[in-house]
Amino acid sequence: MPRTANALLDRLTNLLGPDAVGRRSAERRFFAQDALGSRAAASEAAVPLAVVRPATAEEVAGVLALASEAGVPVVAYGAGTGLMGGARSLRPGLVLDTVNLNQIDVHPADRLVWAGAGSILADVDSALRQHDLCLGHDPWTFPVASVGGPLSTNGLGYKGGRYGGMGDQTLALEVALADGTLLRTKALRRHSTGPDLARLFIGAEGTLGVITAAALRAYPIPERQELRAFRFRRFEDGFAAVDALTALGLRPSLLEYSEEHASPWPELSTREEEPPLLYLGFEGFAEEVEASLSRAERIAAGHGATPLPQQQVEDFWAERHIIAERFARNRGNRRRRNGWGDPGLVRDYIHVSLPPSKVLEFRDICHRQPSRQGAVLFECALWTGPDCFSAVLATPTADGGQERLQGVIDALLMSCQDLGGSMEYVHGAGLRLAHLMPREHAEGGFDLLQRLKRALDPEAILNPGKLGL
Numbered sequence: 001m002p003r004t005a006n007a008l009l010d011r012l013t014n015l016l017g018p019d020a021v022g023r024r025s026a027e028r029r030f031f032a033q034d035a036l037g038s039r040a041a042a043s044e045a046a047v048p049l050a051v052v053r054p055a056t057a058e059e060v061a062g063v064l065a066l067a068s069e070a071g072v073p074v075v076a077y078g079a080g081t082g083l084m085g086g087a088r089s090l091r092p093g094l095v096l097d098t099v100n101l102n103q104i105d106v107h108p109a110d111r112l113v114w115a116g117a118g119s120i121l122a123d124v125d126s127a128l129r130q131h132d133l134c135l136g137h138d139p140w141t142f143p144v145a146s147v148g149g150p151l152s153t154n155g156l157g158y159k160g161g162r163y164g165g166m167g168d169q170t171l172a173l174e175v176a177l178a179d180g181t182l183l184r185t186k187a188l189r190r191h192s193t194g195p196d197l198a199r200l201f202i203g204a205e206g207t208l209g210v211i212t213a214a215a216l217r218a219y220p221i222p223e224r225q226e227l228r229a230f231r232f233r234r235f236e237d238g239f240a241a242v243d244a245l246t247a248l249g250l251r252p253s254l255l256e257y258s259e260e261h262a263s264p265w266p267e268l269s270t271r272e273e274e275p276p277l278l279y280l281g282f283e284g285f286a287e288e289v290e291a292s293l294s295r296a297e298r299i300a301a302g303h304g305a306t307p308l309p310q311q312q313v314e315d316f317w318a319e320r321h322i323i324a325e326r327f328a329r330n331r332g333n334r335r336r337r338n339g340w341g342d343p344g345l346v347r348d349y350i351h352v353s354l355p356p357s358k359v360l361e362f363r364d365i366c367h368r369q370p371s372r373q374g375a376v377l378f379e380c381a382l383w384t385g386p387d388c389f390s391a392v393l394a395t396p397t398a399d400g401g402q403e404r405l406q407g408v409i410d411a412l413l414m415s416c417q418d419l420g421g422s423m424e425y426v427h428g429a430g431l432r433l434a435h436l437m438p439r440e441h442a443e444g445g446f447d448l449l450q451r452l453k454r455a456l457d458p459e460a461i462l463n464p465g466k467l468g469l
Contacts, residue, residue, distance in 0.1 A: 004070060008066060025047075045089050055100040064178050073089075076096045088431055096210060098117045100118060101118040103116040106130075112217060114214070138157040142157070143325060151167075156426040161384040163219065165426075170198060170202060172188070173198040175201050176210045178456060185197050207453060224284070225253070226283075230278045236360060237304050241300050241305065252296070257383075258379060259274060265396060279317075280296060280300075280313075281317070345396060347392055348405050349390065350409060352389050355387065356387050359389050373395075373407060375408045378392045378394050437449075437468035449467070
């Protein structure tokens with residue numbers, strides 16, 4: 001290790017204490033990447049110099065000031081559930097583990113909670129429920145993800161149709177800047193005194209500053225929740241129903257609409273064709289839920305929906321976090337971290353946002369375009385509304401399948417952009433989509449991002465390379 005790096009680690013040890021500066025090889029290697037694993041880039045992740053664990057915002061600011069002075073990169077790390085390589089180390093530096101930033105301070109009268117970036121979402125929700133309140137953010141990672149992660153990507157959860165994304169639920173932020181300055185904005189529902197500085201850091205993936213805490217909206221525990229499941233004959237029919245729900249102003253607390261397609265390679269996958277399926281839910285005060293559900297059922301029936309057994313949607317809702325629990329059990333297993341799907345097939349996914357009027361056109365592109373390169377559409381879905389479209393694509397692993405599928409994915413994302421859409425609505429761009437960021441933010445947008453980066457992080461130490469910055 002270079003002498004300058006040793007000097008930095010000594011200064012960090014003096015600042016944080018020896019127990020808060022991890023230097024063990026196995027620990028450093030584990031924190032070099034997130035849940036995407038080695039699929040984030042062709043090369044191996046860089047092993048960090050150390051894993052530091054500050055316990056206060058002031059200590060985070062101190063770490064960043066020392067790192068800026070030394071010109072050493074810093075990657076903020078939450079629960080490691082990110083899927084885009086956003087917490088991957090690209091060159092030796094510091095990983096700033098937020099695990100000790102776990103303070104939770106509920107303000108019942110103001111219907112908000114100040115939560116440290118390292119607080120687990122489920123723990124924040126549990127603290128709120130002691131005051132008859134709850135979180136509105138409920139992603140698949142709810143039992144294991146920390147607050148800072150979905151803030152850094154402006155994540156979206158199952159209840160996004162009712163409560164919006166993580167940014168919509170955030171009233172204020174506490175942020176450590178690269179020069180060691182601490183910023184804390186006011187926790188107010190609205191103001192008219194200039195730009196909302198908190199929004200500058202939501203979705204920035206730690207490239208402009210390190211979020212240390214957030215004031216999140218707290219919502220009353222719903223008086224009533226109702227769930228339903230429907231089958232449709234064609235995807236277009238269900239899409240029209242979802243679009244009609246949204247046009248009317250209904251705000252479902254669950255909206256997941258999907259269809260699955262049979263594998264053309266029966267020797268590699270036994271998956272079969274499944275007709276379109278809509279899971280729909282409403283929650284809130286009793287009269288609201290009753291009226292919303294009644295109107296939604298009429299809309300679904302008017303578009304040819306067939307109701308499914310209640311137990312099916314109840315099971316879906318009860319099991320929505322199982323994949324996160326499995327992740328927590330296997331997070332130390334590098335092989336499991338790096339792969340998923342049927343042996344012999346490589347699969348990948350897209351989560352794009354589009355004008356509703358362009359969704360069916362883009363779905364047709366997802367059917368046609370991949371087949372030219374030997375790939376197929378396995379699944380497509382809407383999440384929380386008619387404008388958030390997801391797809392799973394697959395191709396045989398043999399003969400460069402991973403590289404071939406990456407080309408398919410890039411082409412689809414560019415087609416989405418050409419239709420006026422955005423290439424990602426939930427997980428952030430991270431490293432995986434960084435090469436498409438200039439195209440995503442055309443007409444001066446990416447240049448402005450670069451200028452902001454230079455102004456706030458002149459030494460370029462904050463999560464370098466992510467978002468293309």
